[in-house]
Amino acid sequence: xxxxxxxxxxxxxxxxxxxxxxxxxxxxxxxxxxxxxxxxxxxxxxxxxxxxxxxxxxxxxxxxxxxxxxxxxxxxxxxxxxxxxxxxxxxxxxxxxxxxxxxxxxxxxxxxxxxxxxxxxxxxxxxxxxxxxxxxxxxxxxxxxxxxxxxxxxxxxxxxxxxxxxxxxxxxxxxxxxxxxxxxxxxxxxxxxxxxxxxxxxxxxxxxxxxxxxxxxxxxxxxxxxxxxxxxxxxxxxxxxxxxxxxxxxxxxxxxxxxxxxxxxxxxxxxxxxxxxxxxxxxxxxxxxxxxxxxxxxxxxxxxxxxxxxxxxxxxxxxxxxxxxxxxxxxxxxxxxxxxxxxxxxxxxxxxxxxxxxxxxxxxxxxxxxxxxxxxxxxxxxxxxxxxxxxxxxxxxxxxxxxxxxxxxxxxxxxxxxxxxxxxxxxxxxxxxxxxxxxxxxxxxxxxxxxxxxxxxxxxxxxxxxxxxxxxxxxxxxxxxxxxxxxxxxxxxxxxxxxxxxxxxxxxxxxxxxxxxxxxxxxxxxxxxxxxxxxxxxxxxxxxxxxxxxxxxxxxxxxxxxxxxxxxxxxxxxxxxxxxxxxxxxxxxxxxxxxxxxxxxxxxxxxxxxxx
Amino acid sequence: xxxxxxxxxxxxxxxxxxxxxxxxxxxxxxxxxxxxxxxxxxxxxx
Ligand SMILES: [Fe+2]
Numbered sequence: 001x002x003x004x005x006x007x008x009x010x011x012x013x014x015x016x017x018x019x020x021x022x023x024x025x026x027x028x029x030x031x032x033x034x035x036x037x038x039x040x041x042x043x044x045x046x047x048x049x050x051x052x053x054x055x056x057x058x059x060x061x062x063x064x065x066x067x068x069x070x071x072x073x074x075x076x077x078x079x080x081x082x083x084x085x086x087x088x089x090x091x092x093x094x095x096x097x098x099x100x101x102x103x104x105x106x107x108x109x110x111x112x113x114x115x116x117x118x119x120x121x122x123x124x125x126x127x128x129x130x131x132x133x134x135x136x137x138x139x140x141x142x143x144x145x146x147x148x149x150x151x152x153x154x155x156x157x158x159x160x161x162x163x164x165x166x167x168x169x170x171x172x173x174x175x176x177x178x179x180x181x182x183x184x185x186x187x188x189x190x191x192x193x194x195x196x197x198x199x200x201x202x203x204x205x206x207x208x209x210x211x212x213x214x215x216x217x218x219x220x221x222x223x224x225x226x227x228x229x230x231x232x233x234x235x236x237x238x239x240x241x242x243x244x245x246x247x248x249x250x251x252x253x254x255x256x257x258x259x260x261x262x263x264x265x266x267x268x269x270x271x272x273x274x275x276x277x278x279x280x281x282x283x284x285x286x287x288x289x290x291x292x293x294x295x296x297x298x299x300x301x302x303x304x305x306x307x308x309x310x311x312x313x314x315x316x317x318x319x320x321x322x323x324x325x326x327x328x329x330x331x332x333x334x335x336x337x338x339x340x341x342x343x344x345x346x347x348x349x350x351x352x353x354x355x356x357x358x359x360x361x362x363x364x365x366x367x368x369x370x371x372x373x374x375x376x377x378x379x380x381x382x383x384x385x386x387x388x389x390x391x392x393x394x395x396x397x398x399x400x401x402x403x404x405x406x407x408x409x410x411x412x413x414x415x416x417x418x419x420x421x422x423x424x425x426x427x428x429x430x431x432x433x434x435x436x437x438x439x440x441x442x443x444x445x446x447x448x449x450x451x452x453x454x455x456x457x458x459x460x461x462x463x464x465x466x467x468x469x470x471x472x473x474x475x476x477x478x479x480x481x482x483x484x485x486x487x488x489x490x491x492x493x494x495x496x497x498x499x500x501x502x503x504x505x506x507x508x509x510x511x512x513x514x515x516x517x518x519x520x521x522x523x524x525x526x527x528x529x530x531x532x533x534x535x536x537x538x539x540x541x542x543x544x545x546x547x548x549x550x551x552x553x554x555x556x557x558x559x560x561x562x563x564x565x566x567x568x569x570x571x572x573x574x575x576x577x578x579x580x581x582x583x584x585x586x587x588x589x590x591x592x593x594x595x596x597x598x599x600x601x602x603x604x605x606x607x608x609x610x611x612x
Numbered sequence: 613x614x615x616x617x618x619x620x621x622x623x624x625x626x627x628x629x630x631x632x633x634x635x636x637x638x639x640x641x642x643x644x645x646x647x648x649x650x651x652x653x654x655x656x657x658x
Contacts (some may be wrong), residue, residue, distance in 0.1 A: 082626065
């Protein structure tokens with residue numbers, strides 16, 4: 001009888017479910033992909049159903065449900081915060097307290113009720129795991145390391161905002177922590193908010209903005225906002241922040257410090273936002289770097305595992321890898337709170353004697369993060385027929401050849417294959433692909449497909465065996481979580497006039513033989529693709545290399561801005577028909593845009609999808 | 613009604629309690645400590 005653990009994260013941001021069988025990850029998915037609500041925080045009913053369906057198990061077969069945080073401990077933190085933020089926090093207090101009193105403080109009971117409400121049978125016993133324990137477990141247990149140092153940095157769960165651990169075999173031992181309100185994640189979010197982006201999702205944009213600016217505020221941040229000790233531990237100066245007593249991140253003093261109000265969300269980006277982004281990025285890298293050295297010293301380990309929302313800062317991760325603080329680092333692909341569902345499940349499984357079966361195989365236990373639903377060709381065909389779309393079904397090799405021909409001709413291709421990715425990145429199963437050598441590709445994809453601002457760079461997928469010819473990587477980056485510089489031999493000299501370009505004008509200066517994926521600072525957010533992790537995608541990259549000599553493709557997530565990554569064939573077809581994607585390769589089928597009938601929808605989807 | 617109760621509770625009970633609490637022992641440890649080597653809280657195992 002296999003030992004099944006169901007992990008759940010919910011009610012804050014990006015709910016998810018994960019299923020672990022005898023310590024092996026069977027399935028994991030975020031609720032947003034099913035509900036089509038980005039970062040959906042509600043109970044992950046559909047993700048739970050999917051996980052059970054994937055394993056063929058009933059709820060009754062699950063021995064434990066593992067919840068990703070301890071709601072009672074979190075409630076105590078919330079109370080302590082309200083109590084000591086007096087007398088300024090009444091608005092936040094009266095807004096939040098009723099929900100905390102009625103259900104949030106016993107969110108685990110709510111989870112139990114929701115599970116019972118699914119009608120899938122009796123609900124198994126439920127255990128709560130602390131938020132950072134879940135992050136640490138998601139970082140260490142699926143890693144390919146027998147022992148490692150573990151660093152988790154995020155916004156906040158219960159009290160901890162930064163934790164240091166030592167992982168050995170099936171055990172995780174916590175060494176130290178930093179507690180709320182002192183939080184690197186919340187500091188970064190405060191700048192995200194101040195620069196006019198959405199907290200909890202705009203952090204990525206802020207990071208993308210950083211290379212356009214100069215870190216001229218870094219000293220002010222270090223002097224006024226954060227006191228950083230040599231070991232990387234820190235405290236924030238709470239006089240500048242509003243998240244203890246208000247419903248926003250920053251207040252009047254913050255505005256005075258940076259000479260002006262926060263940028264309004266639709267307002268223009270100015271030099272100040274570029275420089276703020278560059279400054280907070282530099283401070284973040286400094287803190288993460290110091291903490292990494294500390295956990296190395298405390299554990300004596302040569303390998304590091306990372307999780308928590310801050311571990312999605314792939315620029316900071318790249319610096320860490322480049323500086324060789326550790327021989328190697330491994331980042332949980334779902335480093336944010338969705339990964340907490342997986343971590344809680346793994347933690348519960350290890351407590352109950354499960355093993356880390358992937359150890360010794362030289363691979364990690366994440367199966368390339370391809371842990372979501374898959375649809376067979378019959379299901380796909382049924383959907384294509386229902387929508388009266390025109391398609392062909394070439395042999396697998398011919399399909400790859402036709403896709404390569406389209407890509408080489410400057411076409412944009414939707415690529416829908418196999419199981420959906422777990423975590424925020426598309427890794428070649430729900431991706432939109434293009435030719436990175438095409439100087440117009442970045443603009444085309446941004447404006448015609450994603451309908452978004454043009455300052456954000458795209459990520460390259462590269463054959464793992466060729467990665468070091470193009471990127472200055474010190475290790476593989478299977479989950480697109482390390483940024484690396486373009487190899488010098490692949491850069492191109494820009495004209496003298498280009499040397500004076502600033503801000504967004506930098507975007508128009510050619511920089512390398514891969515213009516679509518080269519950021520203005522010569523960096524790229526690389527995904528290395530190994531055959532073992534994703535044979536189908538590897539075959540496509542190999543074929544593209546065979547034809548063009550270039551082992552790299554532009555890989556962006558299969559969605560438009562503000563929408564979650566597509567999950568089902570229906571989602572993919574809708575996205576394909578709404579946008580200027582030229583070709584769709586879905587399972588064994590190939591669709592060309594010019595052959596399709598006109599697409600009709602009720603209402604205007606562009607106004608229905610909220611801006612991200 | 614509920615908001616009124618919360619209002620009275622907040623300003624008559626929580627505010628004096630919270631101010632005192634924070635003076636005696638700030639659970640949020642807001643103070644900077646220039647003399648300290650580290651802000652890390654070590655976790656003890658038994
Ligand atoms: Fe977290």
